[in-house]
Amino acid sequence: MLDLTVAYHRYRFLGDEFLTWLWQGIETRAAALCALHPEILAVEIGDRLVIENRTGQSKEKITIKGDHAGLEEAKLALRKGAWVSEIALLLRTAEKEYRLTVKGENLNLCGIKIPSASAFASPEELESSFLERIDHISKVIDFFDNIFSLYISERISAKWKNVHLSSMRKWMLDEGAKKRGVMNT
Amino acid sequence: MGFFSSSVSVVRYRVEGKITGNLTEAVREGLKRHAIREIEDDPAESCSGWTSFGSPFQPDFEGDSFLLGNHFVFSLRIDRKPIPASLFQKEFTLSSRRRLRETRRSFLSRDEKQALKEKVTASLLARIPPVPHVYDLVWNYEQAGLFFFSVQKTANEELERLFRRSFSLSLIRIIPYTAAELQCGLGAKEKDLLAALTPSRI
Numbered sequence: 001m002l003d004l005t006v007a008y009h010r011y012r013f014l015g016d017e018f019l020t021w022l023w024q025g026i027e028t029r030a031a032a033l034c035a036l037h038p039e040i041l042a043v044e045i046g047d048r049l050v051i052e053n054r055t056g057q058s059k060e061k062i063t064i065k066g067d068h069a070g071l072e073e074a075k076l077a078l079r080k081g082a083w084v085s086e087i088a089l090l091l092r093t094a095e096k097e098y099r100l101t102v103k104g105e106n107l108n109l110c111g112i113k114i115p116s117a118s119a120f121a122s123p124e125e126l127e128s129s130f131l132e133r134i135d136h137i138s139k140v141i142d143f144f145d146n147i148f149s150l151y152i153s154e155r156i157s158a159k160w161k162n163v164h165l166s167s168m169r170k171w172m173l174d175e176g177a178k179k180r181g182v183m184n185t
Numbered sequence: 186m187g188f189f190s191s192s193v194s195v196v197r198y199r200v201e202g203k204i205t206g207n208l209t210e211a212v213r214e215g216l217k218r219h220a221i222r223e224i225e226d227d228p229a230e231s232c233s234g235w236t237s238f239g240s241p242f243q244p245d246f247e248g249d250s251f252l253l254g255n256h257f258v259f260s261l262r263i264d265r266k267p268i269p270a271s272l273f274q275k276e277f278t279l280s281s282r283r284r285l286r287e288t289r290r291s292f293l294s295r296d297e298k299q300a301l302k303e304k305v306t307a308s309l310l311a312r313i314p315p316v317p318h319v320y321d322l323v324w325n326y327e328q329a330g331l332f333f334f335s336v337q338k339t340a341n342e343e344l345e346r347l348f349r350r351s352f353s354l355s356l357i358r359i360i361p362y363t364a365a366e367l368q369c370g371l372g373a374k375e376k377d378l379l380a381a382l383t384p385s386r387i
Contacts, residue, residue: 011365014365081387130258
């Protein structure tokens with residue numbers, strides 16, 4: 001396997017492309033993504049999205065925050081060659097909801113907000129609280145791994161450019177058309 | 186942020202290698218050999234080592250205290266003695282004056298100043314209490330996976346170093362490339378395709 005530092009820099013784009021692919025997936029085929037985990041019923045974009053454009057000499061970065069923030073500017077940036085570098089997600093199961101932020105460069109899962117653990121006083125209660133909490137965390141990570149695997153299988157497939165990338169391009173242009181339509185009315 | 190915080194951040198690792206012999210005993214031995222040691226009255230600037238999950242200030246690896254379910258659960262503790270710059274400046278200035286008065290001279294040579302700085306630093310380190318930083322980890326040996334609950338660069342680097350020394354196992358950090366290579370079930374041909382990827386252009 002490649003040296004980790006070399007791999008980090010050479011394939012950093014994979015993480016950003018994955019998050020952009022994920023955003024498109026959430027908007028266009030969320031049910032199919034949810035089907036990758038038996039307990040996840042909904043996946044939504046959360047309250048933060050960071051877009052970076054590293055194509056020029058200087059790096060451009062746009063951060064969009066807020067529960068009901070419009071993502072038009074972010075989509076406009078994508079059309080100029082930017083990619084998503086950080087995305088907040090909201091996952092829902094039948095009983096719980098999980099919020100987290102994913103960073104493209106290292107796939108770190110940050111600020112995972114999960115239901116509070118039960119209080120514990122004895123070693124038995126500690127173990128019970130631990131198992132309850134690790135179950136929540138594992139659920140989030142398993143779901144995340146499953147969608148990353150789907151992305152990688154599409155990314156290395158012969159259909160990437162003509163089908164999947166083309167679909168992303170269409171999604172962006174459709175959004176552009178929609179936006180222009182709104183502005184014109 | 187600890188495991189039981191309301192909000193946790195996770196860096197994931199793949200654990201490379203296998204432990205031969207009694208697994209739990211080998212882990213216990215590694216934990217005990219590299220347990221955190223107290224540096225209260227020690228001039229050491231920092232110290233790192235393993236400590237118990239849930240009782241980080243009283244490490245105890247007896248029994249199955251570091252086993253919860255199918256997981257090894259313990260914590261990395263890094264103690265540091267931060268010397269405030271202003272405190273160092275005060276101590277150094279006072280020591281310099283004292284030395285000049287004692288020697289009845291008007292200046293100290295460069296070597297004398299350097300020696301005095303080292304003496305002042307050692308004196309302060311022996312008196313300043315260390316500040317503990319505790320980072321929890323969960324190691325699933327069967328799945329060769331480890332969750333480390335901190336994204337701090339220095340904490341992760343120390344984890345990788347100490348883990349190798351304690352258990353003779355390597356940690357491979359999960360980043361986009363290693364996630365694809367190690368966790369997506371790719372065959373040899375698919376790994377070649379992965380290695381040949383270049384950035385897309387939409």
